[in-house]
Amino acid sequence: MNKIALVIFALFLALTGECSGQQFGADYAARVGRADSLFQAKQYRESGELFNRAFAGNGGVGYLHHRYTAVSAWAMVHEADSAFYHLFRIIERVQYDELDKVLADSTLHNLRADPRWEKAIGLIKGNKDLKEAKYDRRLIAVLDSVFASDQKYRLTVYDTINKYGMDSPEVHDINTRIIKADSINIGIVTNILDTHGWPGPEVIATHGNTLFLVLQHSDIPTQLKYLPVMRDAVKRGAAQNSSLALLEDRVALGQGRCQIYGSQIGLDEKTNRYYVLPVSDPIQVDQRRKEAGLEPLKEYAAHWKIVWKPETYRQDLKQLLGEEALEKYDCFQKQNGKKNRLR
Template sequence: MKYTCICFLLLLACSAKAQPSTYKALITKADSLYQAKDYEASARAYSAAFKSNKWRGEVTDRYNAACSWALANVPDSALANLEYVAYKDGYRNYQHITKDTDLASLYINKRWPKLLKQVKLNEQEAEKKLNQPLIKELTGIYDDDQSYRLKLDSVGKKYGRNSKEVKDLWSTIREKDSVNLSKVTVILDKHGWLGADVVGDKGNLTLFLVIQHADIKTQEKYLPMMRKAATEGKANSANLALLEDRVAIRQGKKQIYGSQDLH
């Protein structure tokens, strides 16, 4: 599975603003080709994107390129991209890479064990610097934010979208959101927007999710903080694009990135 952090289906909004438009266009094309299962063409589009950007690319894009190359049965190119993010960018999501079925064709490659060892080392090194108490708190917030939302589809299919069961579930979600927002705003006001280097990837994502689900006044308050964090590498640019568009719509303005489904 392509490397995503929840909401990553909106690749059209993902790349950092400093990247050339050609790079972003090619990344969007590569993702579309992946979705169409034209893996070799997708992989070549990723390569073209990196070439257009002086062979630089976001970690997520290189990981996704590796997925496309692996699915196209070109292991050397797949491993080259993964080794790049592991050795040069410090990629550390050991749990994801070891369970990613897109990479299954690489499991028998002699370079695979060494790659996994490096990813594990990166993870262990990163964990030394993490704020474990905050991670524990944010993990609980994440679970509350996501667990009930993940039930909406199945409950809606079983009882109907306008059923009492769905309305009750939304009532619970709103209650959880209110509690979560109180906790997250305390963290943000005290520490600022914490990056994955302090609270891990999930903790960093949790900050965004709670603000994304908040009222417009809260979003307007913390949007500048997230913008600054994104320029410092402490917030995901894809998530920032989602928040930018949501705030714009609520303010009666046009979306910047077109990430919000208005239908």
């Protein structure tokens, strides 16, 4: 039995919009990295000053999340002019609309007595209302229900296995409920995809992840049918590349190929031990994961108490599962009497 890795991926934040073609160089990266570290160390003034230098040295532009941290840094040292400069910049240039985040952010507390605060909040709310006016509320409500159904029993699987064992009636009952829910949800999601294509965030907000999750839990023919749809959605910015990577891995394994990104996790029922399912070229997997927007495999695998050792991975997997069980995967198959060393 394989445990499907469910992770929530953050959307990669866009440029502040001053110049969408801007090339961000090593100096910018080094400065904002240091500025972030100073902020975490509560050296707020030094952080704000370094963010300012990073933006100035980069043609006046920066990434949205860096600009927002600069707002927080200056607010924490009561430098309202600098804080509002950065805040109004993202409000006006990228239509910043995260109203709930701003209202709940304790680092901005020192700005609230300033008359500019109400103006900023009004503009953020206006941006939020403008964006949400395009939402398909009916579709969002449907996907909300689908997500709740998809996750309801999966969230209990890990603890139930640890408590009662893989072959227990309790785990069998959960699996039965999951299969039933998946059957219903797959029908709903494929109907949405057939009718609307893959709707973007301007239509369904962040609920594109629900479409992906349901496809992850569908059978291989369904995944193969809609994989090109998701690939196109990623190109359009309607779906996340990190999510696509997981679906690519799922399809690869289902076709007897080794996964590319190491996202799929297996469970050895004899030892109750989790392991990374067959992955191509384990030495280079972190580079592929980085390009897809995924964390290093060592960090990802640790969620299942797996110690990731790329140098010994293939041999360790053979010892765990046996060579015969691995022969069905292309990167473990023999070619001309030798192991395939290209994967």
